[in-house]
Amino acid sequence: MTGVRGAARLHLVTGAAGFVANCLIGRLLAAGDAVVGFDNLSRGTLANIATFANAPAFAFQKLDVSDRAALADAFAAALAGHPDYSATVWHLAANSDIQAGVENPDIDLRDTFMTTFSTLDAMRRNGLRVLAFASTSAVYGPLTAKLREDIGPLFPISNYGAMKLASEAAISAAVEAHLERAWIFRFPNVVGSAATHGALYDFAGKLRRTPDKLEVLGDGNQQKAYLLVEELVDAMLFICAHAADRLNCFNIGPLDAGVTVRFLAEEMVRHAAPSAQIRYTGGDRGWVGDVPRFSYSVKKLRRLGWSPKTGSAGAVRAAVPVVWQESK
Ligand SMILES: NC(=O)c1ccc[n+]([C@@H]2O[C@H](COP(=O)([O-])OP(=O)(O)OC[C@H]3O[C@@H](n4cnc5c(N)ncnc54)[C@H](O)[C@@H]3O)[C@@H](O)[C@H]2O)c1
Numbered sequence: 528m529t530g531v532r533g534a535a536r537l538h539l540v541t542g543a544a545g546f547v548a549n550c551l552i553g554r555l556l557a558a559g560d561a562v563v564g565f566d567n568l569s570r571g572t573l574a575n576i577a578t579f580a581n582a583p584a585f586a587f588q589k590l591d592v593s594d595r596a597a598l599a600d601a602f603a604a605a606l607a608g609h610p611d612y613s614a615t616v617w618h619l620a621a622n623s624d625i626q627a628g629v630e631n632p633d634i635d636l637r638d639t640f641m642t643t644f645s646t647l648d649a650m651r652r653n654g655l656r657v658l659a660f661a662s663t664s665a666v667y668g669p670l671t672a673k674l675r676e677d678i679g680p681l682f683p684i685s686n687y688g689a690m691k692l693a694s695e696a697a698i699s700a701a702v703e704a705h706l707e708r709a710w711i712f713r714f715p716n717v718v719g720s721a722a723t724h725g726a727l728y729d730f731a732g733k734l735r736r737t738p739d740k741l742e743v744l745g746d747g748n749q750q751k752a753y754l755l756v757e758e759l760v761d762a763m764l765f766i767c768a769h770a771a772d773r774l775n776c777f778n779i780g781p782l783d784a785g786v787t788v789r790f791l792a793e794e795m796v797r798h799a800a801p802s803a804q805i806r807y808t809g810g811d812r813g814w815v816g817d818v819p820r821f822s823y824s825v826k827k828l829r830r831l832g833w834s835p836k837t838g839s840a841g842a843v844r845a846a847v848p849v850v851w852q853e854s855k
Pocket residue numbers: 541542543544545546547548565566567568569570571572590591592593618619620621622623637638642661662663664714715716717718722723724725
């Protein structure tokens with residue numbers, strides 16, 4: 528069943544069974560809107576959508592979003608049930624395992640780029656004209672300058688970052704051709720409930736298996752910006768409500784320069800397994816495509832009127848007990 532009926536505004540969400548979508552869909556439904564979600568469950572889980580499964584304003588279809596014909600049909604079916612052609616399409620489906628995409632570039636071609644291409648195609652075929660897209664700080668690659676949205680040229684160092692940048696380019700072309708408006712959000716590292724990946728998630732899983740030791744990739748000095756998922760979704764909704772150019776691109780992140788991976792490891796160990804020994808594998812990068820440090824500018828978003836309440840350290844501290852409790 529992919530149709531939702533009623534007078535509420537409609538949202539179509541790809542990657543609906545994933546981490547960020549879990550929080551986003553909760554917010555959209557709480558606002559009284561209707562949501563149809565799509566996911567192939569490659570990395571997301573049915574548990575992540577279980578809370579909405581019985582809501583009459585929510586419907587879910589298991590689907591490979593990179594399958595252009597199937598997605599166009601699915602959008603058409605959703606619109607048949609709820610003919611809101613001003614619906615926002617939230618394109619969140621992607622490969623979220625950067626290392627897997629380094630080992631097998633096909634994964635990012637299919638899940639990170641082709642899902643975008645297919646989403647744009649399905650929108651064009653169905654007369655849908657408003658897109659919100661989850662991009663990433665990984666598009667910036669290893670640049671050491673202050674990372675503002677208008678800096679360039681950009682040379683990502685992971686297939687994931689490359690396919691996200693290619694997605695941004697495809698969206699820019701679609702805005703010229705058939706979209707009325709698009710928002711591109713460049714996310715930092717996001718933490719919180721319903722996580723499906725990330726350093727905290729990995730640390731919690733490792734400590735469940737071996738509570739006396741924690742192996743950390745790299746030397747622990749990689750420094751990254753962290754944001755709570757609730758604040759990320761708050762920023763996305765704020766940008767959609769306030770940024771009215773045809774193509775809008777925003778970094779979303781905390782105001783600080785981030786915290787180290789060592790800080791994350793120590794916080795998780797302190798909470799979950801205080802006697803565990805932390806061992807660092809060494810090197811300034813945890814893996815090929817890992818960006819050891821970057822300086823993210825969120826000035827544009829602050830000028831628009833949004834700032835987070837929690838910094839990187841606070842976000843990590845708040846997420847640690849949640850991620851640990853949800854880990855297996
Ligand atoms: N969480 C972060 O720290 C972070 C940082 C930067 C960008 N992002 C981006 O935000 C979006 C959401 O990320 P997330 O953290 O929720 O990741 P996630 O892996 O939890 O969610 C992505 C979802 O997309 C689905 N998916 C992947 N390929 C698909 C396909 N071909 N067809 C259908 N579904 C498919 C997965 O099953 C998963 O449920 C992604 O686009 C991600 O690249 C996330």
